[in-house]
Amino acid sequence: MTSILTNTSAMSALQTLRAIGADLADTQDRVSSGYRVSEASDNVAYWSISTTMNSDNKAINAASDALGVGAAKVDTAYAAMESAIDVVDEIKAKLVTATEDSTDKTQIQLEITKLQEQLSAVAQAASFSGENWMVAADDADPAVVVDGFIRNADGTVKVTTAEFAVASYAMFGTMNDGVGGEGILGSVMNVTLESQSSVTEIQGFLDDVESALAGLTDAGAALGALITRIDLQDEFAATLSDAIETGVSRLVDADMEEESAKLSALQTQQQLAIQSLSIANSSSQNILSLFQG
Template sequence: MSSINFNKNATAALSTLRDINNSLSKTQDRVSTGYKVGSASDGAAYWSIATTMRSDNKALGAAQDALGVGAAKVDTAYAAMESSIDVVNEIKAKLVTASESSADKDQIQLEIGKLQEQLSAIGQAASFNGENWMVASASASNTTVVDGFVRNDDGTVKITTAEYKVSSYAIFESVTDGVGTGGLLGSVMAIKLTSASTSGDISAYLDQVETALSEMTKGGAALGALSTRIDLQDDFASKLSDAIESGVSGLVDANMEEESAKLSALQTQQQLAIQSLSIANSSSQNILALFQ
């Protein structure tokens, strides 16, 4: 039975077209954005996980930036420590030369004095961003560098740090008017040869130099270990960041091959549904022919 008040076929065709248009809209959105879960309405669980992990990954990136700053501080301090060791070795060599009875100790002291000035210059220059690990008074007794960002099992987050004991390894306690005093090199800076210096005096000076070299070597080793720690953490953070991005991608990214195929199919279905609706609507015109 046909009715001019209600067209069952047109209603069915319209419903089908509406469903196809909704699916087509979602597919087009996925194709344009690249996300199958672009908002909480697309999948609250996956959207929540992805949002949290993106936030953590951003914090991890900031921690990596901080690692770069920490690495620069360590490299600056290590360069200063290494240069200081070289200069102290030169002073050691001068003292050995001075132990010869015929050596001109006053002339050797002139050379040692210049080397001592160089040590002060190294200590004063070993600063990065206003922080100098070679001069104890210019930095905190124990300084730290950021080396990671961690999310705990209970959902809380924390920043991890690595420590360097400036008070134990600073070559100077302070540098005043360009002259370093105290610290690991305090006794080395006090060396002063004269023509009256005896072999016993020189031997005592050599003992002081050896002690300073031993402590500076420990400081250099501590800086080297910290540098290795930072390099390893930076490498791990890069890999971790990639893994997080990959995991988030698996949760929310659209399969573009699949979505492309689906888009083509839906566009074909849409054309067929429009044609079907047109045919259903034309049935009422056939009724008019009965009255002619």
């Protein structure tokens, strides 16, 4: 039966055209955005995972940036430590020279005094962003370096840190009017030669200097170990960030080759659906021929 009030063929063709139009719009959106899951309605599970992992990745990158600041602090302290070792070596050499009876110990002390001043200057200069690890009191809290961000199995998050015992490894415990005291180098700053200083006294100063060198060596080793950890963590953070980005990409990124093929097919289907609708609409006009005499 043909009706002039209801064109079922046109209705069917229109529904098909609408469905193709919706699919075409979705495909065009994927092509333009590059995502097959761009919002929760596209895929709740994948969208939830990608949102959480992208947030964690930003936190990891932030921790990596903080790690860079920590690395700068460690490098600054290590540079000061190396310089201090060189200066203490010089003081040690001057003391060995002073053990010879014919030397002018007063003149040697003038040189040692300048070297002691250099130690104070090195310690004061070992500051990064207002933080100095080379001058710290005996009860100072450990210096903390942020080195990572982790998400636990129960969903809680945690920022991981590395510590450096500044109280144990500081060159000086105090700094008064630019002169360092206490700490690893406190005994070195007390070295004072006089013209009548005996070999025994000089030997005592040498023992103090040797003890200070051992302390500086231990501190340098601790800083070196921290530098190694920071370098490894920095490399790991970069690798982890890349892995997370790759994993999220597999969940939400559109396959552009596939979407391109779909787009071409849907455009063709849309054209055919429009022609089908046009044919269905024209069928009603054929009824006119039934009433022509």
